[in-house]
Structures are given as C-alpha cells and as structure tokens.
Amino acid sequence: xxxxxxxxxxxxxxxxxxxxxxxxxxxxxxxxxxxxxxxxxxxxxxxxxxxxxxxxxxxxxxxxxxxxxxxxxxxxxxxxxxxxxxxxxxxxxxxxxxxxxxxxxxxxxxxxxxxxxxxxxxxxxxxxxxxxxxxxxxxxxxxxxxxxxxxxxxxxxxxxxxxxxxxxxxxxxxxxxxxxxxxxxxxxxxxxxxxxxxxxxxxxxxxxxxxxxxxxxxxxxxxxxxxxxxxxxxxxxxxxxxxxxxxxxxxxxxxxxxxxxxxxxxxxxxxxxxxxxxxxxxxxxxxxxxxxxxxxxxxxxxxxxxxx
Numbered sequence: 673x674x675x676x677x678x679x680x681x682x683x684x685x686x687x688x689x690x691x692x693x694x695x696x697x698x699x700x701x702x703x704x705x706x707x708x709x710x711x712x713x714x715x716x717x718x719x720x721x722x723x724x725x726x727x728x729x730x731x732x733x734x735x736x737x738x739x740x741x742x743x744x745x746x747x748x749x750x751x752x753x754x755x756x757x758x759x760x761x762x763x764x765x766x767x768x769x770x771x772x773x774x775x776x777x778x779x780x781x782x783x784x785x786x787x788x789x790x791x792x793x794x795x796x797x798x799x800x801x802x803x804x805x806x807x808x809x810x811x812x813x814x815x816x817x818x819x820x821x822x823x824x825x826x827x828x829x830x831x832x833x834x835x836x837x838x839x840x841x842x843x844x845x846x847x848x849x850x851x852x853x854x855x856x857x858x859x860x861x862x863x864x865x866x867x868x869x870x871x872x873x874x875x876x877x878x879x880x881x882x883x884x885x886x887x888x889x890x891x892x893x894x895x896x897x898x899x900x901x902x903x904x905x906x907x908x909x910x911x912x913x914x915x916x917x918x919x920x921x922x923x924x925x926x927x928x929x930x931x932x933x934x935x936x937x938x939x940x941x942x943x944x945x946x947x948x949x950x951x952x953x954x955x956x957x958x959x960x961x962x963x964x965x966x967x968x969x970x971x972x973x974x975x976x977x978x979x980x
Contacts, residue, residue: 676789676979677972683785683879684968690883704884708940711877716779717845719871723783723795724849725859731796732803732850740920741804741930744912745774749809752903763820768942768951769896771813772959773903776936778802779842780878786932789975797929799846806843810836810941817949885940886964889957897958900938904963905970909934913978928978935974937963 693699699707724732752773756766776782778801786794811833818829837843852859859867912934916927938960946953 676975677969679789680785680968680972680975683781686876686879687883687886687964690880691886692883693880694884694887699884699887701888704881704888707877708881708885711780711874711881713841715870715872715874715877716783717841718867719783719874720799720842720845721849721852722859722864722867722871724799724846725852727796727799727849727853729850729854732799732846734796734800734922734926736920737797737916737922737926737930738800738804740915740922740927741801741912741934742808743919744915744934745804745809745908747911747915748903748908749774749812751907752900755899764817764949764951767813767816767820768946768949768956769900771809771942771945772900772938772956774908775805775809775939775942776904776908776933777882777939777964778805778933778936780882780940782933782936784875784878785971786929790929790932790979793925794929797926798933801930801933802842803846805939806840807837810840810945813945817951882940882964886961889943889961894958894962896955897962900955900959901963901966904938904959905935905966909974931978932971932975935967935971937967 690699690704694701694704749770752770753766756769761769778798782801783795783798786798814833814836815829818832858864909931913927913931916922916930922930938956940960943953943956943960946956
C-alpha cells in the first residue's frame with residue numbers, strides 16, 4: 673500500500689497545487705472555468721479519441737463487465753436514495769445525493785491515474801465505466817429532477833437527455849475513436865502526433881483544474897457530506913466488487929480496474945448539475961471536498977487490495 677500511495681502522491685500534489693493557487697487568488701474562478709473547458713473539450717477529448725482508436729470493439733463493449741458495474745452502482749444509488757427519503761428529502765434532492773454517492777471523477781482523475789498504476793490494459797475497462805456513468809446515470813438524474821418538477825416524464829425530457837448525450841465531448845470522442853478503430857485504418861502520423869501532443873495536456877491540466885475548483889467549494893453540512901463520501905469511497909467499490917467477483921463472470925484484471933474506478937472521489941460534474949438545477953449545491957460541494965481529501969488514502973488502500 674505504501675508503494676501505491678507514493679505512486680498516487682504526484683497526482684494529489686498537482687491537485688494540491690491547483691487548490692493552493694485557487695485559495696490564494698493566483699488562479700481566479702474565471703481562469704479555472706476556462707482551464708476546465710480546455711481540458712474537457714480539447715485535451716481530454718484528444719486523449720479519449722487516441723485511446724479508443726487503438727482498442728477493438730470487444731475491448732470497449734464487455735456486457736458482463738458493464739452489467740456488474742451497472743448493478744453494483746445502482747444498488748448504492750438506491751440505498752442513498754432511500755436514506756435521503758427517510759430524512760424527508762424530495763425526489764430531486766434524493767436524486768442529487770444518489771448521484772453524489774456513486775459518480776466518481778473517472779474522466780479527469782481516473783483515466784490518467786489508473787492507466788499509470790494498473791497499466792495500459794486498464795484503458796478499456798475505465799472507458800466502459802465512464803460510458804455507463806455518462807449514458808445511464810447522467811441521464812437518470814436529469815429525468816428524475818425534471819420529472820419530479822413536471823409531475824411526469826415527457827418526450828421533451830427524453831429529448832433533452834438525448835441532446836445532452838450527443839453534445840457531451842467525452843461520448844463523442846469515444847464514438848469517433850471506435851469508428852476509427854472499426855475502419856481498420858491507422859491514424860495518419862501527423863494526426864496521431866497532434867492528438868498525442870494535445871492529449872498530453874489532459875493529465876496535468878485536469879488535476880490542476882480539480883484542485884483549483886475545490887478552492888471555491890465549501891465544507892458545510894459535514895454530516896451529510898461524510899455520509900455521501902462514505903457511500904462513494906467505501907460502499908460503492910464494495911458493491912461493485914461483490915457484483916464483479918461474485919455475481920457476474922468478470923475477469924480478475926478488469927474487475928480490479930472496475931473496483932479501483934469505483935473508489936474515485938465524487939465528480940465535479942455532479943456539482944455542475946446540482947447548481948444548474950438549484951438542488952443542494954452546497955451539499956454536493958462539501959462531499960466533493962471531503963471525498964477528494966479522504967481519497968488520498970482510500971484509493972491507495974483499494975488499489976493495494978485489488979492488486980493482491
């Protein structure tokens with residue numbers, strides 16, 4: 673575990689550097705927003721295209737793998753939803769808390785960290801986790817919040833969800849890469865060099881942006897934030913591990929990548945959704961801050977466990 677902790681330390685050091693820059697005002701909120709936009713739309717997209725273009729369809733679509741992750745994640749999603757409802761929260765707040773309890777920072781933190789720690793073979797499993805998160809759970813929260821406000825799930829809601837998926841650069845990048853892979857044609861060297869150069873900016877840019885964005889997060893509602901962080905860092909990987917190792921026929925290596933991906937801290941896009949819909953943004957903000965701080969230790973423990 674100590675060796676893995678030392679390997680993860682540079683990642684969290686970059687996050688800390690971004691956090692310090694944001695807290696001191698050296699890196700403004702506006703600068704953070706633009707850096708995040710650059711990473712999200714350009715650098716990370718280039719990395720995903722290049723990664724997926726070098727994978728076969730079978731490496732990106734593994735139904736037992738995706739089923740194990742989906743069922744394990746949905747189990748904790750339901751648990752967090754029930755706890756929220758018992759506390760007297762409405763459907764919209766319960767949906768936001770459930771999203772907070774299961775959606776990790778796979779895009780900005782998981783892809784660079786897990787590929788480095790677990791090898792290049794981790795690319796396919798990590799991207800499958802990302803696909804399930806984006807298509808299933810990012811759609812589900814929009815349907816639940818909008819449906820609870822309108823009193824029904826209308827075709828307009830489904831159209832909004834569909835448009836959101838089509839406009840998501842991570843999904844578009846993976847599809848483009850898969851089409852390139854399916855064509856059997858290699859990426860021309862100048863294009864490959866371009867994608868490689870641009871994609872290389874994704875890891876440091878994303879980690880710095882995570883830290884800088886955390887500088888504006890508050891640590892209010894610590895009791896709820898603690899529960900949601902526990903759900904994300906402990907319950908979620910435990911449920912996914914049970915489904916991967918016991919319920920579904922998932923190979924040992926992809927299962928270990930799946931569990932490691934499930935141990936990642938709460939994703940920043942959950943806060944963006946909470947803020948957009950005006951549903952418990954302070955609660956999500958606190959959970960992101962707490963889970964990211966605690967994940968320095970929990971991620972190392974989980975990866976050490978799955979690597980045995």
